[in-house]
Amino acid sequence: MPEHNRPLQGKAVLITGGARRLGRAIALAMAEAGADVAITFRNSASEARHTVTDMSGFGVRAMALSCDVTDPKKVKSALKKAVKELGGLDILVNNAANYEAAEFDKLTLAQWDAMFASNTRGPFLVSQQALDRLHERTGRIINMGSLGGVRPWPSHAHYCASKAALHMLTKVMAKALAPEIAVNCVAPGMIDLGEKSAAVFLKRMARQTPMGRNGDSRDVTDAVMFFATSPHFITGQVLVVDGGLGL
Template sequence: MVTGPLEGKSALVTGGSRGVGAGIVARLAADGARVAFTYAHSKERAQQVADAVAATGGVAQAIRADSLVEVDVVSAVAHTVDHFGGLDILVNNAGVGSFTEITDLTMTEIDAMLTVNVRSAIVAIRESLAHLGEGGRIINIGSINADRMPFPGGSIYAMTKGALSSLTRGLARELAPRGITINNVQPGPVDTDANPADGPAASAMLGVMAVDRFGTAAEVGAFVSFLAGPEAAYITGASLNIDGGFGG
């Protein structure tokens, strides 16, 4: 059994079967939390994440839940509480992005970004607040694009991530009297299957960064785990960049 600063805590990570989400799941579990995480499509990929955590002595459980579907998000929170006997940490990581100029975006693509990136986070927070108590943590995974979008084609995606930042600031006031903190992590380019460090857009992104490399999912996971832990109790309502100096 893994022990650490999150020992005895239960966590839910939305969109945890790949990329940044998988890195967050791995680190929370490594620091002692019991972690449930959602996936929308590949059960096999999700099980690989859970098995990797188990192989290191941690606890992780995959839950099939599509963040486009409200009832799935509600059920994921309920399942986590039923399985672990409570909920201490919520990480809203699920996200989608369509990067093209606004006149070329379909309303289906726009609605998907609004639903997954913003609405599903609100649903998860509302459902979780019935279970989070003193010392509870909510961590939204936004994007540095909320503040800096140096390329065309990202306007709607950036808007949704800006909404997460605003939501975080507003909810900090509501949740502080309950002893719950809420923060927004804003990654820059991270090396994942969806955004590889050697992909076609990599050179353009590196050209506007101070650090000459992409970040890793493990680095984001470490940042999130710190915010979920006891040493971050004085941090709330913040949008915190982990972006390699993206955009100057």
């Protein structure tokens, strides 16, 4: 493939939760763009192996590391292995997260804490531990936020609040880590990943969306690729990818 089609050639990328769904799509897009990619997984070991095989097909270095982003020791160890294998770190994508619905009056403290531990504390922890490596390479951090961090969804208080906090963390880190590291956030809206159980809901959401459809994984990976390759001067931005649903 010509060099101009491989804008991430020679770059080292770490994507948390990259075994399946959007994380896998981001990993493949980055590998196709020439990056050497380490993904982390928690439970999806076989999906992670599959994603590594598919990334290797683009002629890049690819690896999968077990890591629970809520556990500082596991984050440290995964980062150490990724940096050793890839020779450094240029881009960190904080993708790992959880999503669930819960009626507000039934939402437990355990549910609240678990949501914040993976969706907000996790990206903080991984970013903080990756700082030195990213500093060396004038690196980038891309957080995966959500339309739910912008719009209040009444049956997702903990999820929405965790993503709103991540959006703010993006802006705080952008200021705190400038000028060496650019920090941005992609906030997807309704993304159709082919789940049959969500088909009726997604059809209704597509009707409500100004662009007349739900998003697909390409809409999201293109936005992530934008921040992976955009001028380093762009920082602290939350890019909502929702076809206008949140307007």
